[in-house]
Amino acid sequence: xxxxxxxxxxxxFDQPEVIDTKNLSVDVKAAIPEMWVEIFQENDLKIDRxxxxxxxxxxxxxxxxxxxxxxxESIDLAYYFDDYHLVFGVRSLSGDQVLYYQSKNPKNIxxxxxxxxxxxxxxxxxxxxxxxxxxxxxxxxxxxxxxxELLDEYDWEILEDNDVDINLNEFKSIFTNGAGGYxxxxxxxxxxxxxxxxxxxxxxxxxxxxxxxxxxITIGFEx
Numbered sequence: 001x002x003x004x005x006x007x008x009x010x011x012x013f014d015q016p017e018v019i020d021t022k023n024l025s026v027d028v029k030a031a032i033p034e035m036w037v038e039i040f041q042e043n044d045l046k047i048d049r050x051x052x053x054x055x056x057x058x059x060x061x062x063x064x065x066x067x068x069x070x071x072x073e074s075i076d077l078a079y080y081f082d083d084y085h086l087v088f089g090v091r092s093l094s095g096d097q098v099l100y101y102q103s104k105n106p107k108n109i110x111x112x113x114x115x116x117x118x119x120x121x122x123x124x125x126x127x128x129x130x131x132x133x134x135x136x137x138x139x140x141x142x143x144x145x146x147x148x149e150l151l152d153e154y155d156w157e158i159l160e161d162n163d164v165d166i167n168l169n170e171f172k173s174i175f176t177n178g179a180g181g182y183x184x185x186x187x188x189x190x191x192x193x194x195x196x197x198x199x200x201x202x203x204x205x206x207x208x209x210x211x212x213x214x215x216x217i218t219i220g221f222e223x
Contacts (some may be wrong), residue, residue, distance in 0.1 A: 002072060002106055005018050005074075005076055005087065005089075006018045006078075006098075008100065009078060009087075011075075012135070014080075015080075016078055016079065016080040017078060017079040017080070018076055018077075018087075018166070019076070019077040019078065019084070021040035021043060021046070021076070021077050022040075022043055022064045024037065024040060024077075024114065028077075028084070030076060031105070031107060032077070032084050032086060032105055032107055033105075033107050033127075034104060034129060035053065035095065036084075036086065036105075038128070038190060039053075039075065039086075039096075041058060044107060046062055046075050047073075047074070047075055049067050050068075050072065050075050050086075050088070051065075051068060051072060051166065053128055053129075054068055054069075055198075056124070056128070057124075057182070059219070060121060060134050060210040060213075060214065061126075061210065061214045061215070061219070062214060063194065063214045064214050064217045067192075067221055068090065068220055069076075069089075071089055071090055071091040071221070072089070072091075072135070073087060073089045073090065073091050073098060074087075074088070074089030074098070075087070075088055075089070076089075079207070081104075082106045082145055083104060084103065084104075084105040084141065085102050085103060085104050085105065085156065086103040086129070087100055087101070087102055087135065088100065088102070088103070088118055088132075089092055089103040089119070090221060092221060092222070092223035093221050093222045093223065094160070094222075094223055096109055096223065097136075097223060098196075099131060099134060099220070099223060100135040100136070101134055101135060102129040102133065102135040103129040103131055103132050103170035104129065104131050104145075104209060105130060105131060106126060106127055106130035108131065109126055109127060109145060110123075110127065112145060112146070114145045114146065114148055114201055115145060115181055117148075117172070117187045118145075118190075119185070119191045119192070121189035121191065122174075122185075122190075122191060126142075126145055129147065130144050130145055131143050131144035132217075133175075134178075134220050137178045138176075138178075139176045139177060139178030140176075140177060140220030141175065141216075141217050141220065142174060142175055142213070143173070143174055143175060143176065146181075148172045148174050149172060149173050150168065150169060150170075150171065150172050150173075151168035151171045151172070151173065151182075151184060152164075152168035153170045154220060154223040156199065157199070157200070158198065158199065158200060158201065158202065162202060164202065164203065166195070166203060166205075170186050170187055170189075171184040171185065171187070171197070172184055172187050172197065173183060175196065175213055175216065177216055179202055180198055180199035180200055181196055181197075181198055181199075182196065182197040182198075182199075183195075183196055183207075183216070184196070184197050184207070185209060191209040191210070192208040192209070193206075194206075194212075194214065195207055195209050
C-alpha cells in the first residue's frame with residue numbers, strides 16, 4: 001500500500017515520501033502537531049482517530065463527516081512540496097475508485113498572518129487540518145491557508161461587462177471547485193459574510209458558508 005501511494009504521488013509531486021508511521025522519528029514528531037502524532041500512535045486505530053478529529057466539526061460539516069465515517073479507507077503521512085501532509089484515501093460514491101484528499105501540515109499555523117483573518121470556527125478547523133481537498137486538482141475542498149487569495153489579486157473577465165457591487169479587496173477565496181467557482185469569506189466580517197465568486201457569471205451573494213462548503217465537498221466524492 002505504501003509503495004502504491006508513493007507511486008501515485010510521484011505522478012504529481014517531485015520525489016514524494018510516504019512516511020513509515022509505525023515508528024515516527026523524533027524529527028517527524030517535532031515537525032507535525034501533537035494531534036497528528038497521536039493519530040499514528042496505534043496504526044490499527046489511525047482511521048478511527050482521524051474520524052474522531054473530524055467529529056469536532058460535525059455540526060458545520062455534517063455531510064462530510066458522515067461520508068468520511070463510512071468511506072475513509074486509509075490515512076497516511078507523506079512529505080512533498082517541502083512539508084508534511086495527511087493523505088486520506090476515500091472510497092468514491094460509486095465504489096469504483098479511491099479518491100485521495102490532502103491536508104497540509106498545520107504546525108504553528110496560528111503564527112501566520114492569514115490565520116488572524118479567519119473567523120473562530122475556521123481557526124478551529126485549520127489548527128487541525130490546514131486545508132482539506134482533492135489532491136489531484138487541489139480543489140473541491142478547503143485550500144491550505146497560504147493559498148487563500150484576495151479577489152482583487154486577479155483581473156476577472158466578468159468585470160469587463162458587468163458592475164459588481166463588491167469590494168474585491170475584502171473577500172478571500174478559501175475553496176475552489178476547480179471549474180471557475182470560488183467560495184469566499186469577508187476578511188473583515190468573517191464567514192458570516194460570504195459569497196460564491198464565479199469566473200464567468202455574476203457572484204452568488206449571502207450564501208450559507210458552511211452548508212455550501214459541506215455540500216461542495218461531498219459533491220467531489222461522487223467521482
